[in-house]
């Protein structure tokens with residue numbers, strides 16, 4: 001679907017803090033580049049309907065990165081140890097291994 005100037009599309013408005021109707025005001029490579037909120041009339045880059053990460057999210061991400069770095073690069077690259085799954089079914093009774101014995105040759 002090609003976007004055209006003046007098309008009304010949904011996008012996230014930082015001023016309205018929600019997905020609002022926007023008019024396409026600038027096109028780049030057949031993609032909306034800039035849009036104008038039809039509610040508050042502010043222009044901004046087209047965000048592909050994605051809300052920008054909140055400051056809390058950014059802080060959380062920074063903290064997480066810091067913790068990873070403190071653990072050291074070797075540990076950070078290793079996946080976290082997965083706890084052993086708790087066996088939901090009772091352990092099968094260990095039956096004596098059936099050994100197929102070759103019939104003694106006569």
Ligand SMILES: [Zn+2]
Nearest residue numbers: 013016037040
């Ligand atoms: Zn708006």
